[in-house]
Amino acid sequence: MQKLQQLYEGKAKKVYATEDPNVVIVSYKDDATAFNGQKKGTITGKGAINNRMTNNLMRRLEAAGVPTHYIQELNDRETAVKKVSIIPLEVIVRNISAGSFAKRYGVAEGIVFDEPTFEFSYKNDDLGDPLINTSHALALKLATREEIDLIHTYTMQVNDLLKGFLKEIGIDLVDFKLEFGKTAGGQIVLADEISPDTCRLWDEKTHEKLDKDRFRRDMGGAEEAYEEVMRRLMGEL
Ligand code: UDP
Numbered sequence: 001m002q003k004l005q006q007l008y009e010g011k012a013k014k015v016y017a018t019e020d021p022n023v024v025i026v027s028y029k030d031d032a033t034a035f036n037g038q039k040k041g042t043i044t045g046k047g048a049i050n051n052r053m054t055n056n057l058m059r060r061l062e063a064a065g066v067p068t069h070y071i072q073e074l075n076d077r078e079t080a081v082k083k084v085s086i087i088p089l090e091v092i093v094r095n096i097s098a099g100s101f102a103k104r105y106g107v108a109e110g111i112v113f114d115e116p117t118f119e120f121s122y123k124n125d126d127l128g129d130p131l132i133n134t135s136h137a138l139a140l141k142l143a144t145r146e147e148i149d150l151i152h153t154y155t156m157q158v159n160d161l162l163k164g165f166l167k168e169i170g171i172d173l174v175d176f177k178l179e180f181g182k183t184a185g186g187q188i189v190l191a192d193e194i195s196p197d198t199c200r201l202w203d204e205k206t207h208e209k210l211d212k213d214r215f216r217r218d219m220g221g222a223e224e225a226y227e228e229v230m231r232r233l234m235g236e237l
Helices: 046-063 099-105 136-141 145-167 222-234
Strands: 006-009 014-016 022-028 031-034 039-042 072-073 078-082 084-086 089-096 112-122 169-183 188-191 199-203
Touching: 014 078, 022 046, 031 072, 046 072, 046 078, 046 145, 084 188, 089 145, 112 136, 136 145, 145 169, 145 188
Parallel strands: none
Antiparallel strands: 006 014, 014 022, 022 078, 031 039, 072 078, 084 169, 089 112, 089 169, 169 188, 169 199
């Protein structure tokens, strides 16, 4: 598979065209950003880890019946995926209180919920990705009701599956963000990435943070945390 012209550069990935109009190549960078791009840095080795971890999880989700954009891992940093138009909704699920939930509602981090929460942010950097509800998303024509229902169904399946995969390796899935896209044929598929950049992952025993909060909160040890998740998930680096 040949990389042609660059189509897009985001905060953590670049996207390239290929000879096939329905296939693009994503290339993961080591760049890290937080707080809507206000904080910038590098987590060495992150690109390769996020690429391989995302692909490992997407393959397992696909096998369990969740349609994804994944096609083929090309090398450490690059993967061929179906070309989709991204639905501009960040889909966030929480199993345990943390981050903006704890801040917004004035509660401690670490409260285990009886049921997962489900929310959307409007994916719009200029507006700072504001919280949005389904009726607002419909009013703005960001997706149809059928698409939103499907996204909800897939997302809850992903939560159950991911929680299980991670529990096997001693990690609690605190919260995470998903993005969905629409293929040329109109199919809704899971897109973007599933990595310590987009999930909060806590060691089940020590509650040590194994995710991007180490970078966001200047805790140090981000590289080691990403490597630790990778080692537990894939048994190697
Ligand atoms: N998240 C993300 N990208 C974003 C915002 C959030 O991947 O632009 C992830 C984040 O890593 C966490 C979950 O979504 O796992 C919930 O994030 P939260 O709303 O608590 O926001 P944050 O505290 O990250 O600003």
